[in-house]
């Protein structure tokens with residue numbers, strides 16, 4: 001009697017254990033999968049063409065965008081180019097608020113789609129263009145205002161191209177990051193962020209033949225970005241130039257031509273410079 005009830009208890013226990021295991025197995029199979037990490041880019045970007053970005057996407061705050069465009073003195077005559085344009089806000093605000101034309105380039109096609117839609121929504125689709133392109137191959141020659149929110153080493157990589165390709169007088173504004181030993185022409189602090197302005201200087205380094213109503217002289221100019229110094233040789237005498245200023249293509253200096261000091265104010269145009277009553281031609285580097 002005892003033996004039979006013992007066996008029944010053992011069998012019932014085994015059945016309960018078996019049912020429990022089966023239930024657990026069914027539960028595991030039917031459970032939804034653990035949530036996966038959310039993709040950083042939209043699915044279209046992930047579909048075989050995720051770009052290898054040099055800088056992550058972080059937007060410039062709207063107040064800082066406005067301050068950057070103001071610092072550059074942006075007007076309706078400008079072509080504003082934003083390298084790594086994110087959601088397109090800088091060219092779009094330049095077009096909407098300043099009447100400028102704008103170009104944004106970004107490596108990420110999702111950003112380009114987003115920017116194009118944003119431009120249409122802002123009513124500036126006819127004045128702003130967005131292009132999927134690597135900023136390292138984007139031509140800079142047409143930009144009169146170049147905007148950057150990149151990284152210090154990328155600014156440094158762009159620096160020779162800015163100085164070589166952009167026209168003298170064009171402006172460059174950068175959010176947060178500077179350009180090494182190229183001192184900015186102006187800087188502001190907006191919402192705890194530094195913004196920097198550089199004005200592309202004309203290339204004046206070298207030797208120049210100067211002609212005035214009073215005679216001829218030779219100028220030798222040394223240049224470090226917008227900082228210029230030099231000497232003038234007239235009547236067999238060499239004297240340093242004083243108070244030399246270079247802002248874009250505009251140059252000014254004081255020089256002694258023999259008959260006393262004179263102030264020269266003029267404009268550089270490639271291998272020539274000229275002002276009222278004087279002109280100079282490049283004769284060597």
Ligand SMILES: C[S@@+](CC[C@H](N)C(=O)[O-])C[C@H]1O[C@@H](n2cnc3c(N)ncnc32)[C@H](O)[C@@H]1O
Nearest residue numbers: 054055058059060084085086106107134135149
């Ligand atoms: C810090 S965000 C700046 C966005 C925008 N300029 C702003 O200030 O709001 C940098 C942008 O550069 C883009 N980017 C990164 N590497 C790039 C490259 N090599 N060429 C073009 N765009 C790039 C990123 O996709 C991102 O949208």
